[in-house]
C-alpha cells in the first residue's frame with residue numbers, strides 16, 4: 210500500500226490522516242507541536258461540516274458544544290446589527306478538537322510523529338524524501354502539505370505568495386464573561402475585527418485579526434488592545450469585564466490571504482496551505498475539513514492500485530478543489546475590504562441594515578453546502 214506523509218496536524222492534516230488510514234494507506238503525520246495545544250482560531254465551526262463530522266465520528270461526544278444561530282456585527286463607533294444565521298454553527302476549541310482527531314487518527318492506524326518540524330521535501334524518481342529540522346529522513350509515495358498559513362516549507366518551496374506583503378496578525382484569548390451563548394459577534398476596529406463566541410466549558414473565544422504595523426507601533430499586544438481595539442465600545446466592555454483564562458494570548462504573525470498554488474513540486478496542498486479564507490467568513494475550519502475530504506477521496510480513487518497515475522490524481526484534485534473553493538475565497542477577499550475602517554465598517558453595516566437580502570447573499574456565497 211502507498212505510504213503517505215502528511216506535514217502538519219491541524220484539521221486538514223488530521224482529517225486526511227483519519228480517512229486515509231481507514232482506507233488502509235500507510236499514513237505518517239508530522240506535527241511540530243505536541244497535542245493538546247492552543248492555536249489562533251476563532252473556533253466557530255460552521256454547520257456545513259456537521260453531517261460529515263457526525264457520519265465519520267470526527268466530533269467528541271463528551272461535551273455540550275454551544276449552538277450558534279445569531280450573528281452580531283458592530284462598526285467602530287459602536288453602531289450594531291444582529292441577524293439570524295442561515296446555516297449556523299457551534300463553538301469548539303482547537304485544544305479539544307485537534308486532540309480528539311489526533312487520537313482518532315492513531316486509533317485508525319496513522320503514525321503521528323509529534324515535536325517534529327519538516328523543513329525540506331525533495332521529489333526524486335517518483336518518491337519523496339522528507340527531512341526534519343533535527344535531521345531525520347523519511348520517505349513516502351505521496352506528500353500532503355497541511356502546515357497552515359505560513360511555515361518554513363513555503364520559503365523552501367519559494368511559493369509565489371511570499372513575493373507579496375504578509376500584513377496580518379492573529380491573536381486569541383479564552384475568556385469567561387457574561388455573553389449570550391447562541392451568538393457570534395464580529396466587532397470592527399481600525400485595521401481589523403474581533404470575534405467572540407461561546408466554546409465548551411462555559412468559556413468564550415475572543416479572537417482578532419489585526420495589522421502587523423499596529424502591533425509594531427503599539428509595542429505589545431496589551432498596548433495594541435488598549436489603543437486600537439478598545440476604541441469600539443463593545444470591545445472596551447468585553448476586554449474590561451472579562452476574566453482571562455490564560456496568562457498570555459496565542460499569537461500568529463505575518464500572513465496574507467493571497468491566492469496560493471495548490472500543488473507545488475507534486476506536494477498536494479490542503480487547508481490553509483492551499484488557500485486561506487478571511488476569518489470574517491467564519492469557515493476556514495470547515496474548508497480545511499472539506500478539503501481533506503476531497504483530497505482523501507481523490508487519493509483513494511487514483512492511488513489505490515499498483516498502476517497509478519500521479520498526473521491524473523493531481524488534475525482531478527485541482528479540478529475538485531477549484532470547483533469547491535475558488536469562488537468562496539474570492540468573495541471572502543472582496544468582502545474583507547469592507548471591514549476594518551471607520552467609514553467602510555459603518556457603510557457595510559448600513560447596507561446590511563437596509564438590504565438584509567444582500568447580507569444573506571454575501572453570507573451564503575462565503576459558505577458551502579453541507580456535504
Ligand SMILES: Cc1cc2nc3c(=O)[nH]c(=O)nc-3n(C[C@H](O)[C@H](O)[C@H](O)COP(=O)(O)OP(=O)(O)OC[C@H]3O[C@@H](n4cnc5c(N)ncnc54)[C@H](O)[C@@H]3O)c2cc1C
Pocket residue numbers: 216217218219220221222239240241242248249250251252253254255325326327328355356357358359360361362378379380404416417418479480481482486488491492493494495497
Ligand atoms: C484570527 C483568525 C480567526 C479565525 N477564526 C475562525 C473561525 O472562527 N472559524 C473558522 O472556521 N475558521 C477560522 N479561522 C481560520 C482557521 O483557523 C483555519 O482556516 C484552520 O485552522 C485551517 O486549518 P489547517 O489544518 O489548514 O491549518 P492549521 O490548523 O494551522 O494546522 C497546521 C498545523 O501544521 C503544523 N505545522 C506547521 N509547520 C509544520 C512543519 N514544517 N512540520 C510539521 N508541522 C507543521 C502546525 O503546528 C499546525 O498544527 C481563523 C483564522 C484566523 C487567522
